[in-house]
Amino acid sequence: MHQEFLMGNEAIAMGAIAAGVNLVAGYPGTPSTEVLETVAKRRPQDTYVEWSINEKTAMEVGAGAAYTGARVMVTMKQVGLNVATDPLMSLEYIGVKGGMVVLVADDPGPISSQTEQDTRHFSRFSKLPCFEPSTVQEAYEMVQDAFEYSEKYRTPVFLRSTTRVSHGYASINVKDEGEYKHNKPEGFIKDTKRWVIFPKLSYQAHINIEARNVELSKDFSSYPKNLLLNVEGSEFPKKGIATGGFNYTYVSEALKSLGDVRLLKVSTPHPFPEELAVKFLTGLDEVICIEELDPVIERELIYIAGKYQLPVKVYGKLTLDVKNSGENTLDSVMGNLTKFLGVKPPENAALTEADMAEMPELPVRPPVLCAGCPHRASFYAVKQAMKGKKTLFAGDIGCYTMGNAMPLDMVDTCLCMGAGLGIAQGVDHIEPDTSCFAFVGDSTFFAAAIPGVINAVYNQADMTLIVLDNSTTAMTGHQPHPGTGQTMMGDVVNKVSIEKILKGIGLEFVETVNPLDYKKSVETVKGAAALPGVKAIIFKSPCIAIVKFDKSLSVDHEKCINCRKCIREIGCPALVIRDDKVVIDDSLCTGCGLCSQICPVGAIGGDHHE
Amino acid sequence: MSKNIVLCGVGGQGTILASKLISGAAMNKGIPVKSAETIGMAQRGGSVFSHLRLGDDVDCPMIASGSADIIIGFEPGETVRMLPYLKKGGQVIVSSRPVMPVTAALAGSNYNGSEMLDYIRNKVEKVIVIDTEKACKELGSAKIVNLLLLGAAVNSGALGLDDEDIRKVIRTKIPERFHELNFKALEYAKKCSH
Ligand code: SF4
Ligand code: SF4
Numbered sequence: 001m002h003q004e005f006l007m008g009n010e011a012i013a014m015g016a017i018a019a020g021v022n023l024v025a026g027y028p029g030t031p032s033t034e035v036l037e038t039v040a041k042r043r044p045q046d047t048y049v050e051w052s053i054n055e056k057t058a059m060e061v062g063a064g065a066a067y068t069g070a071r072v073m074v075t076m077k078q079v080g081l082n083v084a085t086d087p088l089m090s091l092e093y094i095g096v097k098g099g100m101v102v103l104v105a106d107d108p109g110p111i112s113s114q115t116e117q118d119t120r121h122f123s124r125f126s127k128l129p130c131f132e133p134s135t136v137q138e139a140y141e142m143v144q145d146a147f148e149y150s151e152k153y154r155t156p157v158f159l160r161s162t163t164r165v166s167h168g169y170a171s172i173n174v175k176d177e178g179e180y181k182h183n184k185p186e187g188f189i190k191d192t193k194r195w196v197i198f199p200k201l202s203y204q205a206h207i208n209i210e211a212r213n214v215e216l217s218k219d220f221s222s223y224p225k226n227l228l229l230n231v232e233g234s235e236f237p238k239k240g241i242a243t244g245g246f247n248y249t250y251v252s253e254a255l256k257s258l259g260d261v262r263l264l265k266v267s268t269p270h271p272f273p274e275e276l277a278v279k280f281l282t283g284l285d286e287v288i289c290i291e292e293l294d295p296v297i298e299r300e301l302i303y304i305a306g307k308y309q310l311p312v313k314v315y316g317k318l319t320l321d322v323k324n325s326g327e328n329t330l331d332s333v334m335g336n337l338t339k340f341l342g343v344k345p346p347e348n349a350a351l352t353e354a355d356m357a358e359m360p361e362l363p364v365r366p367p368v369l370c371a372g373c374p375h376r377a378s379f380y381a382v383k384q385a386m387k388g389k390k391t392l393f394a395g396d397i398g399c400y401t402m403g404n405a406m407p408l409d410m411v412d413t414c415l416c417m418g419a420g421l422g423i424a425q426g427v428d429h430i431e432p433d434t435s436c437f438a439f440v441g442d443s444t445f446f447a448a449a450i451p452g453v454i455n456a457v458y459n460q461a462d463m464t465l466i467v468l469d470n471s472t473t474a475m476t477g478h479q480p481h482p483g484t485g486q487t488m489m490g491d492v493v494n495k496v497s498i499e500k501i502l503k504g505i506g507l508e509f510v511e512t513v514n515p516l517d518y519k520k521s522v523e524t525v526k527g528a529a530a531l532p533g534v535k536a537i538i539f540k541s542p543c544i545a546i547v548k549f550d551k552s553l554s555v556d557h558e559k560c561i562n563c564r565k566c567i568r569e570i571g572c573p574a575l576v577i578r579d580d581k582v583v584i585d586d587s588l589c590t591g592c593g594l595c596s597q598i599c600p601v602g603a604i605g606g607d608h609h610e
Numbered sequence: 611m612s613k614n615i616v617l618c619g620v621g622g623q624g625t626i627l628a629s630k631l632i633s634g635a636a637m638n639k640g641i642p643v644k645s646a647e648t649i650g651m652a653q654r655g656g657s658v659f660s661h662l663r664l665g666d667d668v669d670c671p672m673i674a675s676g677s678a679d680i681i682i683g684f685e686p687g688e689t690v691r692m693l694p695y696l697k698k699g700g701q702v703i704v705s706s707r708p709v710m711p712v713t714a715a716l717a718g719s720n721y722n723g724s725e726m727l728d729y730i731r732n733k734v735e736k737v738i739v740i741d742t743e744k745a746c747k748e749l750g751s752a753k754i755v756n757l758l759l760l761g762a763a764v765n766s767g768a769l770g771l772d773d774e775d776i777r778k779v780i781r782t783k784i785p786e787r788f789h790e791l792n793f794k795a796l797e798y799a800k801k802c803s804h
Contacts, residue, residue: 005643169671252669330672348677356694362687362690365656577710
């Protein structure tokens, strides 16, 4: 054992490595991404790791490896799980041979996601067991437990984390390399009765799963990370608190000033540790459930109270005593608990309520495309080319969703990965006089857009596809993908060409343009929009975070007429107003040159990149 | 010892490195550290924070309002946003250089942070304002805002870490060619701490 200062996601990765994981596959998505990245960085030589092109593929790659007896981890964020649902639902019926942990990071808030869906619910729906750590240390240990349970019960299991566990840091105890487990896969053994799903097999499997989950619920009642605390010596003998995951740390922090209260910490939300919960509820009059996203623990406790006829009132989200959406905080939990216990919260803030009321209006900072981001130029070119026309700009998931911000205002819709293509087609079929565009990034193109393009061609839609190719997966922290030609094993491989894919599908108009060449970009868009059928433009220019820039532009105040067109039209964070003049913040400017091409008097200059 | 520290600023300003240096310095002294920070979309020019908690008796990496011993603010407006976390008698270190949000530039606003600094000075007793723009010019690098604020924080005594603790972690965590510049920034910060 030694100590390391690790992020929760890094701890999960190190835990998987310590458990002898043989294969890790996933798709990037905040807040899950660092798990796979850390495995890639710290893996023993014989561990295989890949960014798959999407979560469904990752799940299938994982399933295949688990069939051989390999220990497998598959990583994704909560909405990624939706993409992987199809293989996972069936895989639960087939089962696995090697241990398989499906790491899903949920995002209460949501901070970086489209939905506040709760993987604990998904676990119930899919019947998979679910583990949920509260701290970084626990995440490290729990992933190892999860592998053991997965093998013991021959089922994939969820490890559900949330943003604050995944992205929290702590100094924790980790194993030395000598203590790692080594798992040698037996290999795939042919057996069609086992690996081929048929209705008859599914019926039998369903019977087994239901029986197994009853057994697991009993097993989990003695799982040491499910805790029943303060049964004796509570200062509020008739009251109890039930919690789980990161919220456990909020509760235990609050109890430091409020005193001991009987507490149930649920680390396996499914199957629920029923026997332990009965012990918790017995003798209590009132219970409050502190959890994030859905009232999962709360519903279980209500069910158990009913089943065992326990006279206890359960408070939580369903009774509107705890907020039923968004993230909890130490303050909100302190508020919930003080109200529930009928005590006063401690007060020690520097600002009084009167001070708070006097607070000046704070700057609003929606996230924006970086200064120099090539997406800004692409959006601006399409906007100018289509000025005055009836248009639909269907956006997608990635940095380019931020193209919705003023003044660009170039994202009319955004739903989920790859949806822009379908949406553009749907609008086109009902409104043929609207010029429909779908914007999709390079990584999203590979992950989710190709079937949409084929659909458009086959079903005779009129639309223009704009691929924003910045040679990386920018939003989640710059992961490689099939178009970059690098793998997570460190290999350099042939790049998959977006242009060739589109031509192969049968598109006749496929043009690749540098969006920083403003005139040419506008002309290309005009040309494409005028043609019938499915057309594609690939705007190719790298994300500024993956290339080095050493030049920046400046405004020549002799020439500048202070018309503010540059600021009004493109909203680049490097263009700022100081002492009533437009200046360029040289710490941000990358010299992309977009502003210099739209300034009516040529006042912006310096060395700009060609 | 137990210390609650909030670092805040605008995505891209380097709050994360400062937070890494503090946690590294604390761990070198055997003090357990827990922390939480903004990762994700807000890193693109949004408001970002790090919460850092040093000490034994810590369960949660997040800080409750009214319990921060010190706020290290990389931007005046963002510092005000975090002030509710400050406890009575807590310390504020703040860079005077404003970062204008794109929304403000569009609206033609003249946001320059002075209103924010006035509010902080009014409401908080222990405040150190660092003119990081001037300091960066004098020291010839724009990349030391981190170290300037950190230096002032150490000097205020509110971190419970001393100058040598920080120097030690710089020597191990930052490439050697930057050491001299970083040490200069720490010295410079000492001068403006009063
Ligand atoms: S990270 Fe790259 S793609 Fe994302 S906004 Fe910045 S420049 Fe654009
Ligand atoms: S567009 Fe040109 S002239 Fe107008 S404010 Fe910007 S730099 Fe000055």
